[in-house]
Each structure stands twice: as structure tokens, then as C-alpha cells.
Amino acid sequence: MKPRRILHIEEDRHYVESLKRFLSKAGFQVERHGRGDTGVEAAREDPPQAILLAIRLPKKDGFQVLQELKSDPRTRAIPIIMLSDLSSREEIERCLKTGACAYVIKAHGHPKDIVACLDRAVEHPSGFTLIEWALVVALFLLALPLAWMQVNHYQSAERDVQRLARARSLAATWRAAAADQRVLVGCKSGDALTACRLCREASCRQETSSSSLVSFVDPGGRWTVEQEGDLPLSLDHFLVRFFLERESEGLAGGQTHTINAAGVVE
Secondary structure (H helix, E strand, O other), X not given: OOOEXXXXXXXXXXXXXXXXXXXXXXXXXXXXXXXXXXXXXHHHHOOOOEXXXXXXXXXXXXXXXXXXXXXXXXXXXXXXXXXXXOOOHHHHHHHHHHOOOEEEEOOOOOHHHHHHHHHHHHHOOOOOOHHHHHHHHHHHHHHHHHHHHHHHHHHHHHHHHHHHHHHHHHHHHHHHHHHOOXXXXXXXXXXXXXXXXXXXXXXXXXXXXXXXEEOXXXXXXXXXXXXXXXXXXXXXXXEEEEEEOOOEOOEOOOEEEEEEXXXXXX
């Protein structure tokens, strides 16, 4: 198996050598740099598969090195594991927020733990194993139909609310016209009642200034006007028919409902 190359940026040569024995047995090729600035340059020139990074370093400390490497597109994706004697909560949180994938306290971190941490970082830099990725994808695929059903339900409900409001508005307009002793002529059944004219019966046979157009559009719906030829239709007797996909305001879904001349929904 080809050795996995890692960069160890650490001033303490003895610590690096003692850890290197475990890393070499685990299949890692270790390159050491004792200063922060030379470590950054080495990572940029030949990016390793992972970096072990100390905090106390000459020239540039570990915080600066971590910030520079995570700000550079060339080195941003390299997993970086912090190895430090510092154990304060603030320092650990600072490193993790900056982009370190792990923080190991030297006094508590056994070399085997560091090897295991490196194995995970190199083999799964995203933080997920293959099995974990499979579970994530499976859950996503299961959630898609549920999300589609929810969106479809919401859109259907919104359409029904608008359709019912339009039907009531149209019925109210026709009732008001009837109270003003007007009649309806020239209507055609279809998606839009745009050919109807409201007029007084005496002027229905001719275009007069008292005529007015009725425009009522219901996308996806069908409005039916029952009349014979071009004869005037009395507004005292009419039905506004509309279809509801889902239950709305106590009206059953999947059915055609009507509003009659009295404004009663059936």
C-alpha cells in the first residue's frame, strides 16, 4: 500500500520522532517542519493528505497557520488535526471554528488515538464514512416524496381558497347586477367568462354606454353559463359551478360545488 503523506508542524523534534514510529507502522509518511511559516509554505507547494499542527511554534503560531491554510483555496480542503498542550475551552473552540477537524491534547492523546483520528481524516475528509453517506442519501430519497406531497397539498389548498373566493366574488357581482335590474348576455362557457355583458334588458340588443364587460378568470377551472343562443340570462336564476381539490371551509374536496342566486354554496 502506498504510504499516506502527512505534514507534522511541530517544534519538539523528540515528540515528532516518538509519534512517527506509530504513524509509520500505520502506513503514514511523515514530513516534519519546526516553524509555522515553513510549514505553511510546504503545505502550499505540495499539499499533504493531512496535517498535524502544534500551537506553540516559532515565527507563526498554530492559530496563524491554521487561519492561513483554511483561507487559501490550495490548502483549504486538507484535514488539520491540532496537537497541543493547551487545554482551555476557548482555544479548542477557536481551532474548531477556524476549520480544524479535531483537537488532541498531547498529555491525554495516545498515539493510537492520533492514528485513528488520522485514518478517519484521510479516508473520509468530509467527516462521513461510506455507510454514513449511504444512510444520508437514503434518508434524503425517502424525504423527497414526502416533501413533494406537502408542497402539492399546500398548492392545492391555495388554489381552492382562491377558487372559492373568486366564485363568491362572481356570485356577489351578479346578485348586485340583478338588484340593479340588469341581465347577462353573450356569455360563453370556458376558463374565463370574458364574453359576458351586463346590461339593462331594454339595451341588450345594442351596444350602449350602459353596457359593461364582466371579466372573471379561473386558471385550471371551468365556468359554465347555461343559456340558449344569445338570449338574455336572468341574474335571478343562475349557478356558479366550481371544483375544489381539497376540503375548504367545510366543503368537500374532489367535488364540484355551486353558488346559487341567493349566495348559498351547495
